[in-house]
Ligand code: FES
């Protein structure tokens with residue numbers, strides 16, 4: 019422990035909300051003691067390996083497993099047909115594009131007669147060692163009848179090849195929100211300026227550094243139960259869904275997510291390997307474990323993004339946006355996983371960004387392709403939306419020859435503290451967008467940068483300086499059940515927490531959140547220390563084990579603090595209320611005469627007669643005869659909390675790039691992010707979350723692409739081909755923040771897990787386009803690799819040979 | 827084949843299959859699971875350990891190749907007096923989130939600081955190029971390593 023961890027000043031080990039605090043999670047990790055799923059020793063475990071389809075679209079004629087079965091060390095080999103009897107239901111879709119009807123194909127953990135993407139499981143080997151299982155896998159022979167593959171969503175739209183016969187089309191749904199169609203048309207008819215752009219959200223690999231891993235263990239004491247270890251973001255929901263699909267009764271299944279090495283949405287799933295390990299452990303009556311190879315991860319894990327965006331803006335002569343019209347084409351991949359069809363829809367209401375837009379229309383068509391399913395990846399729909407509107411707003415600025423900061427300023431929704439009904443659907447909680455922009459401009463040295471840019475351009479340098487701005491608003495705090503249902507949610511999310519005082523005055527908190535790097539153990543202890551006035555070190559936080567923790571649904575969508583953390587705050591209030599009744603009873607005072615400070619109750623004005631809450635906890639446990647009539651022994655409380663609204667974090671990011679005209683290379687020289695996540699619980703963790711998000715957005719902008727050939731074969735499933743940025747490709751960051759408390763929860767917090775990934779990609783591409791504007795470049799597709807940028811420059815030159823002389 | 831080596835000051839003798847990768851030997855035979863596996867193309871660095879003081883990606887060598895060597899893994903870094911300075915710097919600078927890259931990152935940083943006791947930011951970023959982290963955006967990792975440099979001590 020370092021001295022920075024717990025401020026000595028207060029002498030009682032108390033920490034406060036808002037105080038920078040280093041993490042208690044760190045030490046076991048730094049010592050190499052923290053165990054992730056594949057680190058958990060399981061005596062007697064068998065190893066599963068999965069044979070995956072090598073074709074994007076094919077019928078399975080036959081699978082010959084004979085040689086594999088007799089391979090040394092092999093215990094069993096199964097095909098989809100062999101395991102058909104193991105499944106009692108299909109994994110459901112949890113967010114649908116209501117009220118549009120959703121056409122969704124049937125799918126199971128393992129293919130039976132047909133494969134629809136490279137990577138789909140077709141057979142499994144279970145062996146005594148991992149190496150034996152891998153060896154045997156190679157001996158399986160699958161005879162495929164290869165079908166033409168659909169790899170682009172545009173192609174899917176034509177129904178040239180229909181992937182799922184039973185649906186008769188590749189179109190999953192068309193979802194339309196038009197706010198007064200006449201006003202949208204009228205706005206475009208009357209517009210002084212219009213912008214029309216197409217953007218491609220390339221498929222990205224979430225690529226958490228820990229791939230997935232699973233281990234299913236039959237209850238060693240008998241009794242028919244199972245423990246399933248999985249690298250998941252949703253232990254509880256996984257248990258429910260496995261119960262519904264594999265048929266192990268929910269109460270007989272314990273799911274533990276040990277240390278989880280990153281998720282970013284990719285581990286918000288019930289994956290085939292979880293179902294398979296559980297079913298095989300049941301069948302073979304032995305523990306069965308599996309770990310994903312990295313190159314397997316590239317095809318077996320969900321992909322992120324995957325959209326084609328057509329966006330149009332109309333604006334009046336002052337640059338005031340009068341309408342936004344969007345057509346979105348979503349690439350769902352081969353079938354729907356938990357949230358697949360909902361991802362484009364989640365982003366839908368954010369295509370007007372943080373701007374006061376009177377008329378808005380969006381149509382989303384999503385289609386099936388012969389690629390891995392897409393689903394939630396850091397930001398899930400909002401980075402895509404932000405990218406489109408922020409690129410379009412820059413397009414408007416260029417059209418009007420107006421500064422991109424000014425155009426944003428003119429269009430921001432004016433400040434609001436408690437609810438703003440936007441043109442589309444959900445009311446925002448609180449917002450004040452301009453100060454974040456101002457701060458970002460200040461931190462970036464914007465005026466100076468523009469001067470440098472002008473000088474550089476005047477000098478005729480081939481190294482172009484570009485400055486890109488992106489302002490965003492997004493939605494977090496997934497929970498409000500009524501709003502979720504209205505938005506197409508097929509399940510509810512809420513926050514849960516239990517606070518239990520032990521007789522010694524120490525506290526055990528159990529929470530429904532499932533951290534995988536976000537530091538909830540630190541943060542939750544911080545909340546309790548602040549609220550209850552107890553030493554931080556006396557609070558233990560337990561989670562991610564369905565046998566221990568209350569049902570918390572999942573960790574994702576930056577919801578943990580504003581829903582699960584808020585639930586904990588509410589629970590603390592309940593504990594205080596009970597303790598206060600007890601204190602009043604013992605002090606023979608009226609409750610109204612008591613005050614509670616730093617963990618002690620006293621009658622106002624007589625601080626000398628104080629009762630510490632820890633002592634009251636002891637009394638409530640072991641001197642229960644002293645409790646007031648009717649009061650239950652023990653000082654503990656529990657909450658399931660359903661908030662009134664979502665939260666809407668916002669901010670402005672600024673990227674500064676240098677683009678080499680001759681090579682197309684983009685160097686990111688500076689990045690400023692000003693984010694408003696409402697009240698900050700722990701600024702150390704807030705900054706860390708932003709840093710990580712930024713690099714994911716920058717990665718999408720400059721490096722990352724899950725590439726496929728025309729037959730649907732993956733070209734970049736490994737980390738040698740898929741370019742996760744390294745330290746060498748990114749700079750250090752300049753962060754700022756504004757604080758606009760959210761009225762949606764008692765902590766006033768909005769969430770910050772995704773913000774970094776939302777503003778960064780559009781800021782970077784806006785900067786690249788800004789740099790190359792003198793060459794006539796108006797758009798660069800992601801990832802802006804040297805080759806792509808160079809080609810874009812050549813195309814712009816060919817189209818407008820004199821562009822360079824025309825200036826910006 | 828017979829393998830003899832020292833890991834974290836403890837000598838080990840084992841009978842292994844020649845195809846055993848060092849990372850598998852460490853994790854599966856010795857149970858030193860602090861060393862992670864993050865890829866299958868020598869790209870991520872989560873498996874980094876020190877072999878005779880030099881950082882090595884333990885997924886790229888067979889255990890047989892380090893016969894006779896002295897290895898340090900993440901489990902062997904802290905002393906009786908607590909975390910070593912690089913580990914401590916990672917904590918002090920919030921340079922880890924999920925922690926999956928951390929062991930490799932710390933080992934690579936230890937080796938980098940050994941070679942370049944006074945690195946610049948560019949040295950650190952370049953030196954850690956072979957270690958990927960998906961959580962931290964590297965900002966705090968770089969800060970942590972720089973804080974161990976001589977310049978920071980002055
Ligand atoms: S496991 Fe990725 S480099 Fe060794």
Ligand code: FES
Pocket residue numbers: 227279280535921922923924925926927928958959960961962
């Ligand atoms: S801390 Fe998660 S990968 Fe680095």
